[in-house]
Amino acid sequence: MTANVVNGHESGVLNVFYRSFPYPWPPRQLVALDDPAFYTRMIAQDVGDYGHTRLAPDASIWVAGCGTNQALITALRFPGATVLGTDASERSLEMCAANAAQLGVTNLELRHEGITQAEHRERFDYVLCTGVIHHNPDPPACLRRLTAAMRPDAVLELMVYNTFHRQEIVRFQQALTVLGYDDVESLQDRLSLARRLSESVPPGGQVGRRLEQYEYMGDEGWADSWMSPLEHDYTVEQFWAMAEECGLTVEAPTVNAFDQAGESYLWEVPIRDPEVRERYEGLPDRERWQVSNLLLMDSSPMMWFYAGHAARGRLTAAEHDEAFLDTVFTPTSARRRRWVLDEQGRYNEVPNTSAFPNALPPARVRPILAAVDGKRTMREVFADFDPALVRTARVELATSLFPFLTSSLP
Numbered sequence: 040m041t042a043n044v045v046n047g048h049e050s051g052v053l054n055v056f057y058r059s060f061p062y063p064w065p066p067r068q069l070v071a072l073d074d075p076a077f078y079t080r081m082i083a084q085d086v087g088d089y090g091h092t093r094l095a096p097d098a099s100i101w102v103a104g105c106g107t108n109q110a111l112i113t114a115l116r117f118p119g120a121t122v123l124g125t126d127a128s129e130r131s132l133e134m135c136a137a138n139a140a141q142l143g144v145t146n147l148e149l150r151h152e153g154i155t156q157a158e159h160r161e162r163f164d165y166v167l168c169t170g171v172i173h174h175n176p177d178p179p180a181c182l183r184r185l186t187a188a189m190r191p192d193a194v195l196e197l198m199v200y201n202t203f204h205r206q207e208i209v210r211f212q213q214a215l216t217v218l219g220y221d222d223v224e225s226l227q228d229r230l231s232l233a234r235r236l237s238e239s240v241p242p243g244g245q246v247g248r249r250l251e252q253y254e255y256m257g258d259e260g261w262a263d264s265w266m267s268p269l270e271h272d273y274t275v276e277q278f279w280a281m282a283e284e285c286g287l288t289v290e291a292p293t294v295n296a297f298d299q300a301g302e303s304y305l306w307e308v309p310i311r312d313p314e315v316r317e318r319y320e321g322l323p324d325r326e327r328w329q330v331s332n333l334l335l336m337d338s339s340p341m342m343w344f345y346a347g348h349a350a351r352g353r354l355t356a357a358e359h360d361e362a363f364l365d366t367v368f369t370p371t372s373a374r375r376r377r378w379v380l381d382e383q384g385r386y387n388e389v390p391n392t393s394a395f396p397n398a399l400p401p402a403r404v405r406p407i408l409a410a411v412d413g414k415r416t417m418r419e420v421f422a423d424f425d426p427a428l429v430r431t432a433r434v435e436l437a438t439s440l441f442p443f444l445t446s447s448l449p
């Protein structure tokens with residue numbers, strides 16, 4: 040792939056597509072916690088660092104391909120950090136800048152720039168890139184830029200399409216191509232063609248069932264999924280191989296809000312047969328998660344992982360469990376500011392702050408949360424619980440998406 044083709048894709052195809060369909064749509068509310076280290080600690084815990092040394096509150100963060108709001112959400116989430124948001128889409132950045140100005144956010148810089156044009160060298164402690172590189176002709180070319188931008192201990196949060204989440208959508212796109220979609224000039228006419236085709240797909244088949252899940256989605260989200268101008272998708276094995284090819288090692292799954300909503304965030308499959316379970320659990324993470332990917336297919340989690348420089352090595356999931364068990368935890372507690380979207384598209388601050396976390400963890404781990412006392416290690420706490428729950432408990436109690444426990448270490 041020549042540099043010009045890649046560059047042309049960023050300044051041409053992507054800029055034009057996301058001008059018509061800026062992604063994502065505005066969130067109903069934006070939030071910020073009063074504790075600037077809350078989420079740097081949680082990200083550290085996500086990757087098994089219960090000493091909270093991996094990411095400092097004043098971290099340098101790059102949100103690469105930030106779309107309309109991810110850079111703003113990140114700046115609010117990490118108020119002590121400096122955040123750079125870049126995107127190929129000028130319109131998406133304008134929308135982000137308008138909301139950031141309204142909220143008076145000052146730790147955010149937005150820049151119109153393609154990832155393949157970015158020249159950062161060991162500059163960032165945390166790089167976020169979700170739903171981005173798979174829309175490019177040469178995803179590894181983008182990923183190598185991200186690797187180069189990472190400091191030696193940096194954390195990368197990377198999401199690309201899971202092959203098994205895209206099967207029906209790719210078939211639909213192939214059908215559109217045969218129907219002459221590529222010859223239709225304007226994106227609005229393409230949307231109209233695609234929407235009309237979608238309405239004619241019989242509901243009983245795989246494509247029809249998948250379309251039903253998107254029935255009430257606005258044009259931006261619908262177009263991003265069903266009309267994406269170019270896409271690549273990955274199994275765990277392919278994801279891991281690409282990461283390695285780009286100087287990275289996959290660290291841990293990122294539990295994310297989409298999988299949380301679908302209750303499909305665990306990469307471990309409960310295998311009932313003892314002999315098969317022994318085989319499965321004896322596999323290295325890469326192979327085990329690939330087996331999970333193959334068995335769960337469309338109900339496997341999103342292809343969303345933390346990664347680090349290959350030279351750092353990685354904690355296996357089993358080592359991560361041990362680190363969790365060796366840690367003393369205390370329940371988290373913070374106050375949350377909220378800005379709610381009004382009908383004019385403006386965010387208005389809610390007068391009072393509220394307690395955070397504002398939800399309970401899944402029922403199966405609530406008794407474990409109740410038993411945490413800030414004195415005993417999790418191993419001691421687990422004397423009263425089923426050891427088979429350890430991995431589930433660390434995901435459902437002590438991660439960014441389930442931020443109920445913080446390590447008592449500094």
Ligand SMILES: C[S@@+](CC[C@H](N)C(=O)[O-])C[C@H]1O[C@@H](n2cnc3c(N)ncnc32)[C@H](O)[C@@H]1O
Pocket residue numbers: 049053054057062063103104105106107108109125126127128131152153154155168169170171172174175181263
């Ligand atoms: C599906 S949106 C995801 C936005 C955001 N990351 C999120 O998760 O909400 C994809 C965004 O990535 C941007 N993008 C894709 N490839 C890019 C590249 N090579 N350089 C810069 N931006 C890119 C697009 O312009 C678009 O705004």
